[in-house]
Amino acid sequence: MFIIALAWTFNPFYNLIPLGVIWAIGISMVILGILIRWKLPVIALISISAIILLGHNALDFIETTPGFSPNFWWDLLHTGYFKPYEFAPHHFVLLIYPFVPWTGLMIAGYCAGRVFSSAVTQEQRFRILMYSGFAMILVFGILRFSNIYGDPIDWTSQSTYWKTFLNFINVDKYPPSLLYLCITLGPAMLLLIAMEKYSNAFTKQISIFGRTAFFYYILHLYLIHLLASIAFFARGHQLSEAIESAKNLPFLFLIPGEGFELWGVYVIWFLVLLILFPICKWYDVYKSRNKAKWWLRYL
Template identity: 30%
Template sequence: MPSNSTVSYRLQSIDMLRGLVILIMIIDHIRETFYLHLQLSDPIDISSTEPALYFSRFIAHLCAPVFIFLTGLSAYLYGQKHSNKYHISKYLLVRGLFLVILEITVINFAWTFQFPPHKIFLQVIWAIGLSMIALSALLWLQKSLLLLTGIVIIAGHNLLDSIHFSPHSVFYIPWAISHDRCWVTLNNFMASRTSYPVLPWIGVICVGYYCGQWFNKSYSPRQRHRNLIITSISLLGLFTGLRTINIYGDKSWHYGNTTVETIMSFLNITKYPPSLLFLLITLGTGLFLLWTLERKQHFSILKYLAVFGSVPLFFYIIHLYSLKIMYLSAEYLLGKNKGEYFGFDHVWQLWGCWLFLVLLLYPCVKWFSNYKATHKHLSWLTYL
């Protein structure tokens, strides 16, 4: 039997990776707040986007896939404490519904500050919630069949890209939720955008749940490290091969006028919904980072990542409200210097704002992380 310290060591790397990706996510949310005057397409138009802004956006691609993968992995580990599958399934269902409601209410308000809202953006928390609901049913499958289901969804969903339905079709809303990012008119006053079509993310959470067994007590660190690095190299190798031949998995790339433009085109992948190539490079990179954190987590500076990763939803919510307040304050004090918006002039200002926000919120996050750790008897804390 592993000791408690071994178990903590085994799981701390997960919190570190979760903390890392949510910190990266903030830079993209700052971009979406203070660069409203320069919105980016999906995939990005590299002819009109400076490299600094492009790569600031590109690294943020890592966040949603890794976070949803870790959600599946964590669901498996949660199941190790509760051998009754019914209990696990019920937990995923209830938690998933909670996240969906949270997205529509608390989180959407943080983006819009409108009540009642005119627009509802169904984003990553919505996708995680629906994925958890799907996993609550799919986890009853045999592990090998669950893995196969996840792989087939991830590898095959781009075959559905050409399928679209008109707003008058009975299939329009189900398809918008599943695979086709679009607007859904709810009434004369309100519309909703399915920013994160959920089908590919269901594949990701299934694969994450299967990989959770690598963090089981029966796995030695050596076995786990071997699985992580082999899978990482395989996914990144498959991405490179498929991207090079330009046949399937995303929109084609092309040679640019400079080496940087060529690299930007090669890496210019589609997030909404996430293409096969998008998921290969992000999950491959995420597993490589997890392998690295497993081996280097004794570095003291990485402990700060674990603090953010221990309460990700709490941090996600407070950083959105902090960003909105910062933006409204800047707009009030400095005016709308970018037409309809207040905005930054340079990418370095995004990163400066990122550093300020992280330092500002860390004490609050640290306090709540300690509170959660010392009040495990409070069941409502499991939802944050």
């Protein structure tokens, strides 16, 4: 987590520690490990996951109660939403990923792993993924259209059909609402069918990123921030400005209001992929040739 915090901020004094995706995955893995250690049956794990994923949005009604004021623990467990908490003078933790909903999702993913075991044929797996995917999309459509449950923010009609559509699918990720999970996991399940069914040279190459996902994640943060630092100096800024701005800004070498148009963001994204692909490919081969090194399974 501290390696990731440094990648985001480039601040060696750790004035800001973001509790983001790695924090949520890490603590969720610990909780999942405990549940597995207790040797709970799969049906119990599925029940725990279902209660969390289907029920955590009920807490949204509490949050809308007049006079409700969340504290640190409430934000840590459920809300967060980029809220900073000072734990020492000029040092903050930034709550980005409240972990409880993500823990529920990780438990569900662990249980879903059985679908990809040798005990399940490809035809059976495709059927399960297809029915589950379409069911999630249908649930999303019904609940989202009705504005009854599943996301803290209702959709509303906008000035154009396109903007209305974007507002309709604009669901909450921090924490992941029930509708967010439905509209992301549903299509993803259908995509899994297509990718397994129509495997080719291209899909085999991009699967390298999947096999080295954590390794890529760490490298891409440092590379992007390095490119941002180069752009910082290319715009005529001095190192003294970065040091001075560190007193008020959480991210070094990033000035609010300075950035790139959307097309520029896509160019940088593609450049990062090109730079890191051969590195990830090398690491993928290294992992396959050194399976005895246990720590490689975690990176």
